[in-house]
Amino acid sequence: MVRLFGPLVGLFFAVALLWSFGNGAYNAATQPTPPTAEKLFHMHPKEVAFSFDGAFGTFDKAQLQRGFKVYQEVCSNCHSLKQVAFRDLAQLGYKEAEVKAIAKNWGNKAQTFDPKTGDRGDRPNLPSDHFPPVYYAGQGNPPDLSLIAKSRHGGAQYIHSLLTGYTDQAGYKNEAGEELLKKFPDAKTPDGLYFNPYFANLNLAMPQPLTSDGQVTYSDGTKATVDQMSMDVAAFLTWTAEPKLDKRKQTGWPVLGFLLAATVLAYLAKRNV
């Protein structure tokens, strides 16, 4: 029975697949799908190095503090950071008093609700509070940045590339030398959007956030170029997405060392048997 019906079922699926394949090939030959602007002009993130790359990489606390400052002065106007608590900033090397002060002076206040009177109000943030929600008056919904580095292909490299990738669409050419607006006249960026070849569909709603050198004043004397600020905030957002990165790698090496020793012992035990 199996030997009779088996080949029949197999041939049934094979013929159906051949039919799909034939239709697909016919369509591809008669009406080939034209390449899209996104396909030809979307850029992969720039290959830049970060201190936390690789199995030995760790966060650079000074860089994270600078990145936090960029977030505080620029990004936090529109983007929330709800998974992170003020107390977590102690991991960046801030003292307890500094964390308290940062929380207390944070622009958006913690929301309160009194169940007895029904009154809503606000109070200064405490270190135990998470970063408060951000009210955004414009159109759209700026994404929460807590996990942005882990939720995009390329992570920190992508953030850096996006922040430094804004460019004039007129005359923009890709690496193959094709000019976008000549090849796709319809692909002109609509009003209210901004052209950026590192963004998946080339046009994004966020205007260029880091526009000029010195936009943020670093307290450690580092020169705040746009490139420097974008690297710092990319590092900071990697920390917000993966705060345990250092601990994870520090734990990993002893674990692997122990397992290596145990495996060698197991191998010797096996040879012995």
Add this chain to the structure above:
Amino acid sequence: MSFPWANEYKPTNPLMQWVDNRLPLPRFVYNAVGAGYPVPRNLNYMWNFGVLAGFALVLQIVTGVVLAMHYAANAGVAFDSVEHIMRDVNWGWMLRYAHANGASMFFIVVYTHIFRGFFYSSYKAPREMIWLLGVVIFLLMMATAFMGYVLPWGQMSFWGAKVITGLFSAIPLVGTPLQQWLLGGFAPDNAALNRFFSLHFLLPFVILGVIILHVWALHIPGSSNPTGVEVKQESDTVPFHPYYTAKDGFGLGIFLMVYCALVFFAPNLLGHPDNYIPANPLSTPAHIVPEWYFWPFYAILRAFTSDFMFIPAKLMGVLAMFSAILVWFFLPWLDTSPVRSGHYRPLFRKFFYLLVVDVLVLGYCGGAPAEEPYVMISQIASMYYFLHFLVILPIVSSVETPQPLPFSITEAVLGKDEHATLAPATPAVA
């Protein structure tokens, strides 16, 4: 059942004798995975993967039970509760990464175990029942892994749930009501999340039960071996303990090193970034892809792009995807060659390696976006997949001339010397 020369459990400690007389559990373990289980002496490292799969299941249960203590199965807070585990639960990040990558390791091990079975025809008589139970375990694993992936309630969780339950909507007449019944709504939401969590907690224990049957069935004929020649005499076997406990211990060490390298240094390598975006029913991801271990089957599902006769393409894809696994149930009767091991089957061996490449190609296409040339490649590869099991295998097994088999396992190991072939012939009890 065992061979007559198996060691017998003889406790010397009076306490163990007392226990053995009342509940012979130590005797049971001794006979199952101890010195009382005679195993062919020629097993290679491919025979480590059964034990490793069992270990991976235990790892998943242990990490999973602890994760469940901190996770909240509610669509409103599930995503944040996972982030709470990652940030505020002591060592929570390690537990979660261990659980997520543990699933990947479980599948790597089980796929190797299954392909070991293909190459050495481990499914042939008298081991059909072991094989059938193994396919059941694999199906249960797929269901469990799918539901587990939904729990973090990220974008891929939500849309994966929508796509996979959508498969049932391809069934004529009852399809759409069936999908709504499975989800408890028109789209994945709190009801779906809650039942998936409940089932994700339950199914591993069902798997454990089927594994017990799988191992029980294994102990009836005993383990197969790389020559495919049955055990004939005492010199063909060695006791499981210490010979294979030691070998498995070494294999386990290698397994754990690969696993820990993933957990500690590349925990998100095998995941998809979109699952760190909270589920949003109003925003469809550009490419919905399942976890890597479903990619070969996902490629088969998507390979059917045209309606065939009166059958809609979607239904064809669903039928083919399920058939791709169900066909394994029939393997013992599709491959009728009397020779088991691929070592002695030159033609079969060539097609086996072709199948390995084919499944890897399918996996690659399943992870790629649904556009050309991946669709056409996966159509060709799916075609080979079905032809291999249902047409090529029966033909090969009837036309092929196998190479001569060794007389016994001992001869295969020690060569054809007098000592090996003239060993006192103890009749094996079948």
